[in-house]
Structures are given as structure tokens and as C-alpha cells.
Amino acid sequence: MIGDAFVFDGVAHLFNFDAKNPLGRPGEMFSQHIYAFHQALTPAGETVLPPEEFLRQWTVEDIRRMVYDESDTDMLCAMPLPLTDLYKDGLSPWEECAELASRDPDRTVFWGSVNPLEGRKALDLMERQVGEFGAKAFKFYNVRYDYGSPFPWRMDDPRVAFPVFEKAQQLGVNLIGVHKGVPLGPQPIEHTQTWDMDGAAANFPDINFVIFHVGLPFLDEVCWQLIRHPNLYASLAATINFVVRAPRMFAETLGKLLFWCGEDKIVYGSETPIWHPQWALKAFWEFEIPQDIIDGYGYPQLTEQAKRKILGENLLRLHGMDVEETKQRLGRAQSH
Amino acid sequence: MADVSGRYLDALRDVYDPCCREKGISVVDMGLVRSVLVQDGHARVELLLTSGWCPFAARVLNDVHDRIAALPEVADAQVDVVWDEAWTTDRLSPSAARKLNFLPAPALISDRDAYVMAHTKEADGDR
Numbered sequence: 171m172i173g174d175a176f177v178f179d180g181v182a183h184l185f186n187f188d189a190k191n192p193l194g195r196p197g198e199m200f201s202q203h204i205y206a207f208h209q210a211l212t213p214a215g216e217t218v219l220p221p222e223e224f225l226r227q228w229t230v231e232d233i234r235r236m237v238y239d240e241s242d243t244d245m246l247c248a249m250p251l252p253l254t255d256l257y258k259d260g261l262s263p264w265e266e267c268a269e270l271a272s273r274d275p276d277r278t279v280f281w282g283s284v285n286p287l288e289g290r291k292a293l294d295l296m297e298r299q300v301g302e303f304g305a306k307a308f309k310f311y312n313v314r315y316d317y318g319s320p321f322p323w324r325m326d327d328p329r330v331a332f333p334v335f336e337k338a339q340q341l342g343v344n345l346i347g348v349h350k351g352v353p354l355g356p357q358p359i360e361h362t363q364t365w366d367m368d369g370a371a372a373n374f375p376d377i378n379f380v381i382f383h384v385g386l387p388f389l390d391e392v393c394w395q396l397i398r399h400p401n402l403y404a405s406l407a408a409t410i411n412f413v414v415r416a417p418r419m420f421a422e423t424l425g426k427l428l429f430w431c432g433e434d435k436i437v438y439g440s441e442t443p444i445w446h447p448q449w450a451l452k453a454f455w456e457f458e459i460p461q462d463i464i465d466g467y468g469y470p471q472l473t474e475q476a477k478r479k480i481l482g483e484n485l486l487r488l489h490g491m492d493v494e495e496t497k498q499r500l501g502r503a504q505s506h
Numbered sequence: 507m508a509d510v511s512g513r514y515l516d517a518l519r520d521v522y523d524p525c526c527r528e529k530g531i532s533v534v535d536m537g538l539v540r541s542v543l544v545q546d547g548h549a550r551v552e553l554l555l556t557s558g559w560c561p562f563a564a565r566v567l568n569d570v571h572d573r574i575a576a577l578p579e580v581a582d583a584q585v586d587v588v589w590d591e592a593w594t595t596d597r598l599s600p601s602a603a604r605k606l607n608f609l610p611a612p613a614l615i616s617d618r619d620a621y622v623m624a625h626t627k628e629a630d631g632d633r
Contacts, residue, residue: 211558351559352559359524359525383559386557386558386559387525387556387557387559387560389557390606390607390608390609391607393609394607394609397622397626398626408559409559412558415558415589416558416589416592418590418591418592419557419558419589419592419593421592422592422594423557426609429612429618430609430618430622466611466613467594467611467612467613468611468612468613468614469612
């Protein structure tokens with residue numbers, strides 16, 4: 171817990187940045203982009219790793235140490251990356267994420283991930299990830315590089331996306347995340363935009379969809395979608411890491427989300443190990459939207475109640491977990 | 507001398523962030539250019555990004571650099587992204603504001619729910 175806020179971190183990846191892992195130049199660019207984010211947004215006074223220490227294979231123990239030993243995090247989503255067209259092992263193999271979750275079965279939740287373009291194979295893998303490894307949700311990525319060139323798919327495609335949503339529901343899973351905005355590597359921008367989320371949300375009203383990274387830079391579009399669809403949510407993963415380097419920009423983003431979408435629709439994610447989770451967590455807990463932005467634009471203040479919801483309570487609800495019971499059972503006193 | 511309204515801006519009126527190219531909104535219309543200072547042949551351009559996640563920042567920086575560096579009185583050019591000011595919709599040109607469906611500042615509307623209701627109906631009517 172940080173203060174009295176239960177912290178449920180929505181995303182950590184077990185990256186394998188080993189130099190032998192990328193399948194070609196697009197994979198190498200993807201890795202370099204992620205390293206650039208680490209360098210650019212880690213604030214002064216925190217450790218910026220040299221490339222040789224960052225661009226390596228991260229281990230289960232690295233993630234557990236950073237998240238549970240070195241930060242005030244109470245729960246975590248272990249999230250694979252299924253980029254098997256960019257990296258030999260997809261960059262964050264689902265099997266290792268399942269292993270990460272198995273180490274702390276009460277605290278770490280495994281999210282599955284498949285490539286919907288693989289049809290039957292993807293559906294079979296979803297069954298396995300839920301049945302054998304206890305996946306509680308799925309995360310998808312809309313741009314593939316099959317056959318050496320960008321190969322996008324849409325969340326509102328009845329032939330590609332809807333079968334995996336239907337399969338998720340058959341398996342008892344009603345929580346689906348999707349990477350939006352923030353193109354990494356040579357991804358075509360149009361397919362990381364969020365236009366397809368209306369169709370997904372409207373056709374599957376019983377599934378809650380989380381738009382990761384708030385879909386930045388397409389913030390106004392995402393706000394309109396969250397306003398109109400009760401089953402759409404926005405994750406601050408990676409966005410929260412602007413809180414120290416660019417606090418006014420972060421305040422603008424958060425103020426807009428709070429006013430238009432409300433504090434119940436926003437969830438937290440650390441993106442460990444791209445950044446160490448503790449500095450952004452602490453800065454967010456202490457963050458206030460500057461008064462001149464509130465006075466000038468009419469945005470609401472980021473209250474402690476909103477912080478508690480964003481840092482953990484909303485994601486607990488999305489996982490079908492009782493907030494108070496889980497806080498009592500798993501909440502750890504702040505120690506950092 | 508500093509110049510954000512004259513020929514230096516004119517030189518940038520056909521430089522586009524790829525997100526806005528199809529709408530025909532240049533970096534000038536988006537309000538990304540905070541200042542252009544040219545002194546003794548050295549040009550310095552300050553840019554604001556609409557988002558820290560602007561995926562094309564490097565490309566926009568290069569395009570702006572090349573356009574300014576091509577001016578006859580400029581010997582070398584430097585383009586910097588500045589972070590001490592946040593880009594807001596106030597910076598859009600009138601034509602860009604008409605083309606984009608940005609949400610207004612809350613202080614400019616009297617009733618959030620009424621605004622949402624009116625514009626949701628409008629959006630549904632468009633479809």
C-alpha cells in the first residue's frame with residue numbers, strides 16, 4: 171500500500187532483450203524504442219541503466235524484486251507480449267509470465283495473450299492459458315509483422331477479433347486489454363488508433379476492455395469513447411511515467427480523463443522493468459494538479475479517493491475481486 | 507531575432523505531423539511551434555508536442571530542421587522540444603480547431619452531462 175491506497179499494478183513484462191532474440195531490424199527498433207523511453211523518462215536521481223544492463227533478458231526474480239521488494243505494490247498483472255513476428259520468443263513469453271504469476275499466486279495475476287490472426291491455433295492456446303495456467307484476462311496487440319511487413323487487425327473485425335472475444339467469454343473471461351497509441355518500432359500509426367474500440371465495446375457489452383497507454387496521443391478520441399461506452403477503461407501504463415519529467419503535460423492528460431471519463435474508468439500500470447515502479451508510484455501519490463490548470467480549465471483535483479481507485483480499486487473490481495476483502499488480506503504497510 | 511508570425515512560420519506551413527497530414531493540418535496550425543530565433547546565421551526552433559508519446563517526434567524534428575536550415579540566411583539550425591509548457595487546444599489555429607473534435611475546457615461549458623448528451627446525439631446522427 172502507498173498511504174492507505176492498495177496498489178494493483180496492471181502490467182509488467184518479462185522482456186527478453188537478448189541481442190539474439192529479434193528476428194530482424196523491426197525487432198531491434200522496437201527494443202531501442204523501449205530503451206529510449208527508459209532513458210528519457212527516468213527522472214534525475216533515479217538509476218538510468220546503460221544499454222548493456224537494460225537490453226538483456228529480464229528474469230522472474232528481477233520483476234518480483236522490483237515490484238514486491240522495492241516498491242509499495244500489493245498485486246501485479248504478469249503480461250506477455252505475443253510479438254512472435256518480431257522476436258523469436260515474442261519478447262515476453264507467456265509461459266514465463268505464467269511462471270511469474272505462479273510464484274505469488276495470491277498476488278500476481280496471469281494475463282494470457284495470443285495472435286488472433288492464427289485462427290484456430292489462437293483459440294486453442296486461449297483454452298490452454300485459461301485451463302492450465304489460470305489466465306484471468308487477455309491482452310492483444312493489433313499490429314503484426316507477418317511475412318516481413320506490417321499486418322494489422324482491428325478490434326471490431328467480426329472475422330478476426332470477435333472469435334477470440336467469444337472464446338474468452340466461453341472460458342469465463344470478461345476482461346480484455348489492448349495496446350493502443352504509442353507505436354513501437356516501424357508500426358503504421360493508423361492501426362494503433364482507437365477507432366475500432368466502439369465496435370468492440372458495442373458488440374461485446376459484457377466484456378470490459380482496457381485501452382492501454384490511454385491510447386496516447388489520441389486522448390480526446392479515447393475520452394469520447396470512454397464517455398459513450400460503460401465497458402471501456404483507460405490504463406495509465408507508461409503515461410504515468412511523465413509525472414516527474416513533464417508534470418504539466420501529465421496534469422492536462424489526467425485532468426481531462428478525470429473530468430470527462432471519471433475516476434472509476436482509469437487504472438494504473440507500471441510497465442516494470444521499463445521503469446522502476448516505485449518512483450512514479452510515489453510521485454503519483456503525492457501529485458496534485460496545479461491550481462492554475464484547475465482554475466483555468468475547470469479540471470477537478472486528483473483527490474486521494476481518486477488515487478485509491480486508480481492505483482488499485484478499479485482494477486480489483488475489473489478482476490471481480492472484492493476491494494475491502496482483498497485490501498485486508500493482501501495489503502502491505504507502506505515501506506518505501 | 508525571434509519570429510513566430512513571419513517568414514519562418516511560413517516556411518513551416520507545409521510541414522506535417524503524420525497524424526494530421528490527411529486532415530491538412532500543419533505543425534503551424536497545430537500550434538506546435540513556440541518560437542523561432544535566428545541570430546548570426548544560427549536558428550533555434552522550440553517545439554511543443556501534443557503528447558509526450560508523439561510517435562513521430564523525431565520525424566517532425568527532422569522535417570522542421572531541414573526546412574529552417576534550407577533558408578538562405580540560416581547556416582545551422584537546432585530544433586528542441588520544450589517541456590516547461592504543455593500543449594493545449596488553445597494553440598490550434600481556427601481552421602485546425604474546426605477540423606478536430608477536441609473536447610472543450612470544462613470551464614467553457616456549463617453542464618458536462620448536457621454537453622455529452624448533445625454531442626453524443628450529434629455523433630450518432632452523423633453515423
